[in-house]
Amino acid sequence: MSRRLELPSGLVTFMFTDIEGSTRLARMLGDTYRDVLNAHRSVLRAALSDFGGVELLTEGDSFFVAFADADAAVAACVEAQRRLASHDWPRADAVPKVRMGLHTGRATPIGTEYASAEVHRAARVSAAAHGGQVLCSAATALAVTATYASAGPAGGVAAATLATVDLLALGAFRLRGFDDDEQLYQVLAPDLERDFPRPRTAEAPRHNLPAEHSSFVGRQAEIAELTELVSHHRLVSVVGPGGSGKTRLSLAAGEQVLKAYPGGVWSIDAVSAAGGLPTALAAALGLRPEPGRPAIETLVEECAERRMLVILQTCDAAPGLTAALAHRLLARCRRLDVLATGRAPLGLAGETVWRIPPMAPADAFALLRDRAAAARGGRDGGDDEQLAELAARLEGSPLAIELAAGRLRLMPADLLARRLDDPLGALDNDACGEGRHDSLRNNLEWSYRSLGSRAAELLRRLAVFAGPVDLATVDWCGEGALSALSELADKSLIEVVPGPRYRMSGLVRAYALRRLATAGDEQAVRDRHLAWSLETLTTVAVDTDGQLRTLSLTDLGPYVAEWQTALRWASAGGDVRSGLRLAGALNPWWREHGGAGEGRNLLARLYERLGPDADPAELAQAYLIHADLTDDRDERDDFLHRAERAARRASDPALLVRALGGKRVRLDERADEATERSCRSVIAQAERAGVATEALPAVLALAELFWRRDALTEAAELLGAARQLEAGRPEDRGRRAVDWLLGMVALRRGDLVAAHDHLVVALRSRLRHGFRGAAADAVAAIAVRCALGGDPTSATVLFGGAEAARGARRTASFGAFWSAQQTALRLALGDAAFDAAYADGANLGFDRIVAMALAVEHPDLEDGAARFAQIAR
Numbered sequence: 011m012s013r014r015l016e017l018p019s020g021l022v023t024f025m026f027t028d029i030e031g032s033t034r035l036a037r038m039l040g041d042t043y044r045d046v047l048n049a050h051r052s053v054l055r056a057a058l059s060d061f062g063g064v065e066l067l068t069e070g071d072s073f074f075v076a077f078a079d080a081d082a083a084v085a086a087c088v089e090a091q092r093r094l095a096s097h098d099w100p101r102a103d104a105v106p107k108v109r110m111g112l113h114t115g116r117a118t119p120i121g122t123e124y125a126s127a128e129v130h131r132a133a134r135v136s137a138a139a140h141g142g143q144v145l146c147s148a149a150t151a152l153a154v155t156a157t158y159a160s161a162g163p164a165g166g167v168a169a170a171t172l173a174t175v176d177l178l179a180l181g182a183f184r185l186r187g188f189d190d191d192e193q194l195y196q197v198l199a200p201d202l203e204r205d206f207p208r209p210r211t212a213e214a215p216r217h218n219l220p221a222e223h224s225s226f227v228g229r230q231a232e233i234a235e236l237t238e239l240v241s242h243h244r245l246v247s248v249v250g251p252g253g254s255g256k257t258r259l260s261l262a263a264g265e266q267v268l269k270a271y272p273g274g275v276w277s278i279d280a281v282s283a284a285g286g287l288p289t290a291l292a293a294a295l296g297l298r299p300e301p302g303r304p305a306i307e308t309l310v311e312e313c314a315e316r317r318m319l320v321i322l323q324t325c326d327a328a329p330g331l332t333a334a335l336a337h338r339l340l341a342r343c344r345r346l347d348v349l350a351t352g353r354a355p356l357g358l359a360g361e362t363v364w365r366i367p368p369m370a371p372a373d374a375f376a377l378l379r380d381r382a383a384a385a386r387g388g389r390d391g392g393d394d395e396q397l398a399e400l401a402a403r404l405e406g407s408p409l410a411i412e413l414a415a416g417r418l419r420l421m422p423a424d425l426l427a428r429r430l431d432d433p434l435g436a437l438d439n440d441a442c443g444e445g446r447h448d449s450l451r452n453n454l455e456w457s458y459r460s461l462g463s464r465a466a467e468l469l470r471r472l473a474v475f476a477g478p479v480d481l482a483t484v485d486w487c488g489e490g491a492l493s494a495l496s497e498l499a500d501k502s503l504i505e506v507v508p509g510p511r512y513r514m515s516g517l518v519r520a521y522a523l524r525r526l527a528t529a530g531d532e533q534a535v536r537d538r539h540l541a542w543s544l545e546t547l548t549t550v551a552v553d554t555d556g557q558l559r560t561l562s563l564t565d566l567g568p569y570v571a572e573w574q575t576a577l578r579w580a581s582a583g584g585d586v587r588s589g590l591r592l593a594g595a596l597n598p599w600w601r602e603h604g605g606a607g608e609g610r611n612l613l614a615r616l617y618e619r620l621g622p623d624a625d626p627a628e629l630a631q632a633y634l635i636h637a638d639l640t641d642d643r644d645e646r647d648d649f650l651h652r653a654e655r656a657a658r659r660a661s662d663p664a665l666l667v668r669a670l671g672g673k674r675v676r677l678d679e680r681a682d683e684a685t686e687r688s689c690r691s692v693i694a695q696a697e698r699a700g701v702a703t704e705a706l707p708a709v710l711a712l713a714e715l716f717w718r719r720d721a722l723t724e725a726a727e728l729l730g731a732a733r734q735l736e737a738g739r740p741e742d743r744g745r746r747a748v749d750w751l752l753g754m755v756a757l758r759r760g761d762l763v764a765a766h767d768h769l770v771v772a773l774r775s776r777l778r779h780g781f782r783g784a785a786a787d788a789v790a791a792i793a794v795r796c797a798l799g800g801d802p803t804s805a806t807v808l809f810g811g812a813e814a815a816r817g818a819r820r821t822a823s824f825g826a827f828w829s830a831q832q833t834a835l836r837l838a839l840g841d842a843a844f845d846a847a848y849a850d851g852a853n854l855g856f857d858r859i860v861a862m863a864l865a866v867e868h869p870d871l872e873d874g875a876a877r878f879a880q881i882a883r
Contacts, residue, residue, distance in 0.1 A: 016064065017066070017122070018064065018076055018077065018078035018119075019117070019118050019119060020116060020117075021080075021114060021115070021116055022076050022077070022078065022114070022115065022116070022117045022124075022128070023077040023078075023079070023080045023082075023083040023150055023153070024074070024075070024076055024112070024115075024117075024124075024128060024129055025063065025074070025076070025077065025083055025086070025087065025110065025111070025112050025132070025136075026072065026073070026074055026075075026110070026132055026133050026135075026137075027054065027072065027073045027075075027090075027108050027109065027110045027111075027136065028070075028071050028072040028073075028108070028109060028136070029050065029107065029108055029141070030107045030108070030109050030140060030142075030298065031107065031303075032070070032071045032106075034303065035104070038103070038104075038302065039104055042100060045100065046099065046100065046104050046106060047070075047071060050071065050106045051068070053090070053093050053094055053097055054073060054090050054094075054108070057089045057093045058073075058075060058086045058090060060086070060089065061077065061083070061085055061086035061089070062077065062078065062079070062082055063075040063076065063077050063082070063083070064076045064077075066122075066123065066124075071106075074129075076124070080114050080150050080153035080154050081153075081154055081172055083112050083150070084144075084146065084150070084154055084171075084172065084175060084197060085175070087110045087112065087144045088144065088171050088175060088197060088199045088202065089171055090108070091108070091110070091142065091201075091202050092199075092201050094106065094108055095142075095201065095202075102302075103302030106141075107140075107141020107142045107298075108141060109136060109137075109139035109140055109141050109145075110136060110143070110145070111132060111133070111134075111135035111136025111137070111138065111145050111146070112135065112144070112145070112146040112150045113128060113131045113132035113135050113146070113147040113149060113150055114128075114147065114149040114150040114152075114153045115127075115131065116128070130187065131192070132147075134185035134186055134188065134192075135147050135185070135192070135194065137186075138194060138211045139209070139210070140206045140207060140210065140298040142202070142206075143196060143203065143206045144196065144197035145180075145194050145196055145197070146177070146194075146195050147192055147193070147194065147195075148192065148193040148194075148195070151177050151193075151195045171199075174199055174200050175197060175198065176197075176198040176199070177195040177196070177198070178195060178196040179194075179195055180194045180195065180208075180209060181193070181194070182194075183209055183211040186211070194209055207292070207293045207296045207297060207298055208296050209296070210296050216268065216271075216272075216274040216275070217264070217265075217268060217275040217276065217277075218277060218294045219264055219265055219277060220261070224381075225380060226258060226262050227373065227376050227377040227380050228369060228370070228373025228376050229255070229259055229262070229369065229373055232259060232366070232367065233263055233266060235364075236248065236259065236260075236263045236364060237263050237267055239362055239364055240263060240267055240319070240347065241270065243347075243360075243362040244340055244346075244347050244348065244360065245348045245350070245356070245358060245360055245361045245362065246347075246349050246350070246364060247325075247349075247350040247351070247355050247361055247362070247363050247364065248260055248349070248351045248352075248364055248366055249351075249352060249353065249354060249355055249363055249365050249366065249502060250365055251353060251407075251457070251502040251503065251518070252353060252409070252456055252457055253407050253408060253410065253450065253453045254368070254407060254408065254502075255366065255369070255408040255409075256323075256351040256352070256366055257279075257323055260277075260321055260323070260349055261321070263349065264277065264321055267319060270317075271318050271319045272316075272317050273313070273316030273317045273318030273346075274316075274318050275318070275319045275321065276291065276294045276295060276318065276319070276320055277294070277320075277321040277323060278290045278291050278294055278320075278321070278322065278323065279327075280323065280324045280325055280326075280327040280328040280331070280332050281323075281327045286305065287322075287328070287332060287335045288304070288305035288306040288308075288309055288335060289305045291309060291320065291335070292308055295309070295312060295313075306335070306338055310339070310342045310343060313339065314342065314343050314344075315344075315345060316343070316345060316346065317345045317346075318343075318345070318346050319346075319347045319348070319349060320336075320339060320348050320349070321348075321349045322335070322336060322348060322349070322350040322351070324351065324352060325350050325352035325356060326352040326353040326354055326457075326460065326501070329352070329354065329356070332350065332352075332356065333357060333358055336348045336350060336358060337358055340358075340360075353457055353460075353501045354502065365502075365505075368405055368406025368407065369406035369408060370406070371401065371402060371406075373406075374401040374402075374404065374406050374411060375397060375398050375401040377401075377408065377411050378400065378401045378411045379397055381411065381415030382415045382423075384415070385415045385416055385418055385419050386418065386419065391418070391423075393422065393423050393424075396423035396424040396427070397423050399424065399427050400414060400423045400424075400426055400427040403427050403430045404433075405515050405516055405517065407515070409453060410433065413437040413449070414426060414437055417436070417437060430516075432520060433450065433516055433517050433520050434450050434517070434521060437449075437450055438450055450517055450521070451521065454517070454518065455521075457501055457502070458503075458521070458525065460501060461497065461498075461503075462494070462497060464490050464493070464494040464497075465494040465501075467488070468487055468488070468491055469498055469504075469514075469518075469522045469525070470522050470525050470526040470529060470531075470535065471487040471526075472484070472504070472512075472514055473514065473518075473519050473522035473523045473525075473526055474523070474526070474535055474536050474539045474575070474579075475514075475539065475572060475575070476571035476572050476574070476575040477513070477571050477572065478507055478512060478513040478514075479511060479512055480509060480510075480511050480512075481512075483542065484512060486538075486542055487538075495512060533583070536576075536579045536584060537579075537584060537585070539572075539576055540579055540580055540584050540585060540589075542572075542576075543573050543575075543576035543588075543592060544576075544588055544591060544592070546569050546572070546573075547569070547573065547591065547595050550565050550566060551595065551740075558740040560740050560743050560779065561740055561741045561742075561743075561744050561779065562778070562779040562780060563602055563603075563779060563780030564778065564779055564780035565780075566595070566596075566598075566599055566780070567780065570596065570599055573592045573596055574596065574605075574608075576588075576589075576592060577589050577592040577593060577596065581612045581616050581619070586616050586619050586620055587628065589612070589616045590616055590617075590628055593609065593612065593613055593616065593632070593635055594631065594635055596609065597638055598741070600639060601638065601639065602780070602781060602782065606639040609635075609639050610636055610639050610640060613632055613635060613639075616632060617629055617632040617633070620632075626656040626657070626659035626660035627660040627662050627665060629652070630652075630653045630654075630656035630657040630660060630662065630665045630669065631665065633653035633656060633669075634649070634650070634653045634665070634668055634672070636649045637650045637653065637672055647673065650672045650673045651673070653665065653668070653669040653672075654666065654669040654673065657669050663699035663700070663701050663704075664701045664704050666695075667692060667695060667696045667699065667701055667704040668704055670691075670692055670695065671692045671704070671705065671707050671708050672707075685711075685715060686712060686715055688708075689708045689709075689711050689712040689715070690712070692705055692708040693709060693712070696708075703735050703738040705735070706735045706736060706739055706742060709731075709735060710747050710748075710751065713725045713728045713729050713732070713751050714751065716728065717755060717758065720758065722755050722758055722759055725755050726752065729748050729751055729752050733748050736748050744775055744778075744779035744781065745772075745775070745776055745779070745781055745784050746775040746776065747772075747784075749768045749771045749775075750768070750769070750772040750784075750787070750788060750791070752764070752768040753765045753766075753767075753768030753769035753772060753788075754791060754824075757791065757794050757798065762795055762798060762799055762869040763868075763869045763870060765791075765795050766866070766868055766869055769791050769792050769795065770792075772784075772788045773785055773789065773863060773864065774864070776788055777860060782856070783815075785815075786813075786815040786816035786856070787812070787816070787824065788863075789811060789859060789860060789863045790808070790813075790816075790824075790828055792863045792866055793805045793809045793812060794831050795866070796808060796866060797831060797834070797835055799869065802835050802838045802839050803839065803843070803847050804862070805835055806832075806835050806839065806844055806847035806848050806851065807850050807851035807854070807859075807862070808862065808863055809828070809831075809832055809835070809851060810847065810848035810849060810850060810852040810854075811851035811852060811854050811855075811856060811858075811859030811862070812851075812859065813828075813852070814851070814852040814856075815859065832844075
């Protein structure tokens, strides 16, 4: 390099260089550093001398050089970097990494120096470079490009060098001390390093949060809650199943807290951090790993006093490494906070674990509507009601919603919703990629592979349960289940809900069931679930002293879904007799809540599997349940006839009386003396056979027949004797049909006191035991009591609520009676007042209607009745 101080003038290209990490290198090498520094100077001077550079200043490890030609300056930098890289240094970790910066501008020398802002700009360009990198300003890039465009590259040595040089535009950056943005270029050439972090500008970006390609919908409450946690805790982990939106939510929270972190918000993903987590974070911060020094040490030194937030994404991909990085940063950088996401907590002291909830129904609908419109080319499908139903079936999973929106290009929302019994089959494509966010199956596979053998086995066993389970049920699944359950919960495959109970989402269940089938132990696991169902049935049906409990649909409710699942298995390939027991238990539920059609289908499979050599008593039982579940008279008669024949073969008098009672006792609008004779015949046969309690349905039918005829004394006497029969039938005593009919008799007699007493008893019992349809009949009867007591408005309101609640369960027996009472009320109130009161009742909701019926004042309390006063005394 020229030592003459003949400084170029006019359009000058300035070059600055220095050694990156020179202080650390000097500390590491000690006295050897002087030799390395001198060798570095010699290499640079030898390289730059070939290109006419004028050395203005050498201070420590820095050079300040001026060139009259931009081509020569670029060629000089390239050649200097090549010679530095090929020099024989004393040791591998002693290689000096030199950063170089170029800027071209007009300048006039004054004596032996330049007094120009262009010099300062060149220095700032150099400061933005990393060791081994050559950066140049837009002015230098333009000067080099102009040379190529006009006459080709300069001749001589520069020409040979520049023939292989290219310039890579890095973008616009703000240089310290300058108000305008500077477009920076990286000089690319063979034998030079190519991959560097972003430029080290003083006004560097304060975050690396990505610009999302789709809108962020909903989750405002969750963002607020998460940002509040981040503001009060140094380590917050967002934990949840795959596809639950942890990444999007954490990034959205990061944007919200940017102002609180002057040192920036920086996100790295453990999945894509190929060079290691510390290296990935250093690159995000614009730091270049230093030779011979662990990247974590560089990080700690840089971040020691910076107020910043680090977001560690997908920590479950490398749980040990992410936990180690978080611990090191938190321990050494007192102003640094960490927000982590994963399917399991990091397990560090001081960690605040925030489990991400499913999307709220309104947010799930909004997201599905937004993504569906995008999938349909921006068009609104006009199917909001169907989309809302579909969103509800997707359980608030953002990934499932995104996949479902794509499916809406192929089929309408209501059809897709009907296919979600198998969500993996309905939403996944066979052509899905291998990424965890490409399909539900890949996403769940990611979690499943991380499980221990016991946890994986427990997941498969729990998959056959239709709903949440308690701890006793988990223990039923095998030894060591508690520790396996803890692993499943930690990895977000099982959700802990109040109770406590343990819930598996429909998506996880569908995947685990496929795994169960693949594992080859489905038969054993489902048989075990069937055995569990029978054990719970015994618990619900039998008291601790061995006596049958009063049938309560309220008590059955928590087990119905499990029993129906077990029954489907029994009908397909499990134990038939166990299936028949479950069908008998589910019969009253189906009649009250619906499902009779599926019940008949399952029964048909069961008694077909029993075969010709089946126990006739079991067949009779199945046929009676089938007859109970059909509204078709011919089908009912057919199965009652089958039940009668099977009962006779079994010599079972109780089953025979039930079959004969069903066949002969018909209470409809044609009920007459023949019906009375049939009822009495069944009652007599039951008494002769010693199974008098089986005649209770016939007794109640006969009492109702007397009520229709206004033979109220006979009805009351018959019902008085029926109390003992009802008490002996656990399946019937919760309905309190005897009290109900006694209340109806009292209404006919005009005895409001007796009517009120009997009807309230019946209503409370029916309500407590879950017989909603029968409870609605009791409310209607109390409406009649109000009408007879002179309160037509309350009577009409109660009728409106009872009719709305009863719905399809309207009884044929008393329908005419209710209609006659309502006609009388309409005449008393007038059409407008009646319709308004009736609508009020229909809109109140059944719980409020029942409360209103139970709040009707007892007749003894009305008008200071003397009878009540005497009782009070």
